Amino acid sequence: MLxxxxxxxxxxxxxxxxxxxxASDPDFKGRLIMAEPQPGPKWNNDPRIKGTATREALEALDVEILPLHSEHFGSEYPYGNKIEALRLLPKGEPFVFLDSDTLITGPISKVPFDFDRPAASMQREGTWPEIELYGPGYEEIWGSLYDRFGLDMAPTIDESQPQEYWQRYMYFNAGWFFGNCGPTFGEKFTEYARSIRSDRPEELVCQELDPWLDQVALPLVIHALGGGRPGQxxxxxxGDITCHWRVLPLLYARAPDRVIAFLTELTAPNKLKKVLKEYDPFKRVIYQGKGDKVRAMFDRSNLPRAEKMIRNRIKKANLWMR
Incomplete structure (x- = not known):
């Protein structure tokens, strides 16, 4: 796990x-590897873990912290850490990547991954591309990317969705993805992301790539490596095993009661609490009741469809903390 x-x-x-x-998977037998970016020419600051308390707490949880020397992204595109970190993994061994803003709420070791058929998270909205009134549509934009890398787009199309609707085209959230070899996956991910960033197809001229670059390249990588959309x-x-919460106020607004109860119990012991409270938003949201105030604002059975609407309501109440 990376x-x-x-x-x-x-x-x-x-x-x-x-x-x-x-807490959720005491039988997990894999390695939990955390890539720690290191200072260097690609960074305009020191990206390493600050202080000793977090590092010591991670090591007490049997986390392997490996140094990551950024070669291609760094400060200009910090989301590229996930792309470059894949080269730190052992060659030829299966992996699962998770964004740091993820809670594991069930036994992930019991998930029946088919590592030879990579996939990624479908917990996404139609955030990219943004279709211009007189510009190219989804078919042209995505088609230009598949053509760039010599890939056949046809097998990736969801024929149950109408023409020029965003869900017809394979698009993932990069919050989790997996494959059978980290360095192989990372090499292709790096190649595609760098190519798109430095020499975008003409159809992408009006498209924003920050922060979407990883999610633009990811479906191409997964298709090239023989994968696709995740199965049931x-x-x-x-779902029951992981919760990609993104920002703590969003977690309190949207998560099921069982997840909030789990988080409350998980963060109660003093050993963990004293470290998490170093970060002011965690202190205020988890320990000082701001999260409960956010939770009281929403009906989980009738949430606004768009995440932006939830964010705006929280911000209006001055409870947005990140």
Missing amino acids: VVAQGGRIQYEALLLAASLR ELDGLD
Whole structure:
């Protein structure tokens, strides 16, 4: 299992993820590897874990912290950490990547991954591409990307969806993905992402790639490696097994009661609490009741469809903290 652990907010998210894995899946026999970006020419600051408390807490949870020397992305595109970190994994061994803002709420070791058929999270909205009134449509934009890398787009099309509707085209959230070899996956991910960023097809001239670059390249990589959309056997991901919460106020607004109860119990012990409280939004949302106030604002059985609407309501109440 691979996670990025970077200084600041992400190091506390990563600690929460590690604690949730050990609590929810004590039989997990794999390695939990966290890639820690290192200072260098690609960074305009020091991206390493700050202080000693988080590092010591991670090591107490049997986390392997490996140094990541950024070669291609760094400060200009920190989401590229997940792309470059894949080269740290052992060659020829299956892997699962998880964003740091993920809670593991069930036995992930019981998920029947088919590592020879990579897939990624379908917990996404139609965030990319943004279709211009007189510009190219989804078919042309996605088609230009598949053509760029010599890939056949036809097998990726969901024929149950109408023409020029975003869900017809394979698009993932990069919050989790998996494959049978981290370095192989990472090499192709790096190749595609760099090509798209530095020499975008003409059809993408008006498209924003920050922060979407990883999610633009990901379906191409997965298709090239023989994968596709996840099957029902993976429903526990973004379900009973994992919860990609993104921002703590969103977690309190949307998550089922069982997830909030799990989070409350998980973060109660003083050993973990004293470290998590170093990060002010965690202190205020989890420990000072701001999360409960957010939760009281929403009916989980009737949530606004778009995440933006939830965000705006929380911000209006001055409860948005990240």
